Amino acid sequence: MKLLIVGAGSTGGYFGARLAAAGRDVTFLLRPGRAKQIAAQGLQIVSPHHGDLSITPRVVTTGSIDGAYDAILLTVKAYHLDQALEDIAPAVGKETMIMPVLNGMRHVDAITARFGAKALIGGVCKVATTLDAEGRIRQLAPFQSLTYGEMDGSETPRLRALDAALSGAGFDAVLSPRVVAEMWEKWVLLASLGGVTCLGGGPVGQVVATPGGSAFILGLIDEVVAVTNAEGFPPAPAFLSLIRTQFSNPASPQASSMFRDMQDGRWVEADQILGDMVARGAQHGIATPLLNAAHTRLRVYQAGIGQA
Incomplete structure (x- = not known):
């Protein structure tokens, strides 16, 4: 081949x-x-x-x-x-x-x-x-x-x-x-991790360790899941349980590639990972204030480095 x-x-x-x-x-x-x-x-x-x-x-x-x-x-x-x-x-x-x-x-x-x-x-x-x-x-x-x-x-x-x-x-x-379901689950992970780390300004563990950090993380995950449910691709319960567990560890060094790209001054996939999730939520009448804030943060960053 x-x-x-x-x-x-x-x-x-x-x-x-x-x-x-x-x-x-x-x-x-x-x-x-x-x-x-x-x-x-x-x-x-x-x-x-x-x-x-x-x-x-x-x-x-x-x-x-x-x-x-x-x-x-x-x-x-x-x-x-x-x-x-x-x-x-x-x-x-x-x-x-x-x-x-x-x-x-x-x-x-x-x-x-x-x-x-x-x-x-x-x-x-x-x-x-x-x-x-x-x-x-x-x-x-x-x-x-x-x-x-x-x-x-x-x-x-x-x-x-x-x-x-x-x-x-x-x-x-x-x-x-079930590759399509797995594509959606990966998007759930990336949007959640990207939103948490880029808006939170650090790896998962640092966000968890702040007052209100865990509530922020779980709220953002809930927004992502609400959108994907409305789109007809609900994540598997075991997958969601794993994400919530991983995102509750105050020792976690986990960070998204978008966060690493921001640190290095590189272009980011803000519109594809976060913006599209926000847009799909709006089409279903779902409020996504945390996702929208993370997307706005990345759009400001993009403008600062000259990315359309």
Whole structure:
């Protein structure tokens, strides 16, 4: 199976490098700057959990794609989605599967509108990685998984072929009949964690330790759950119980990637993770004052760094 990995940042670079090292037919679609960096030093993973890795991957840049791929793993940040869909168009054939692992759910409609519902495969990634100053991918925690499935929950021959390509490559590969529910649950986690840490101004434990911190956290989670319930995707009770337990630990160092990006002065996925949740709540007549405050905080931050 010919696999195209769109982006070689902390997510796409991690899973793509593991796949390439396991002998899969992997090509990376990169912007010129990242392509030049990788050509000079290779694609490097620094992982105390699963071992370091350095490869020299096959790379194409925009305009140099010469045919369709069997599957495309879309790993860009959500605010780069529109450009990414333009870039991958020459790689999309009649049977190409597009598996996005973006945050939120906006991308589902965008991909369907551009390439049709048939092209879309549901996807969820769980990995804690970041790019360091040298462009190396550093793994911050041991979990590493890709979950995927048909949007309607069916098991198809193409899905079994994708499962065979992704399995046995050094990370957890999970074919799931409830991938859409898992996409929504990941959004619940990201919106809750992002709202708590970005508005609270510190990791979960620091917020919990403040007077009123726990009530703030639980109130924000309740707003997120109210919206997702109204959208028809209620989180599983065990999943919600786990989140509430994790978010009640005063020793927790857990923080969202948006919070880390804010600390580093980087762009953030404010509209995709928080803004879209606020908008969907408004459509259902659900008040989300804490989510709205967190989104406003991030919009002010974005304006300060020149992000639209």
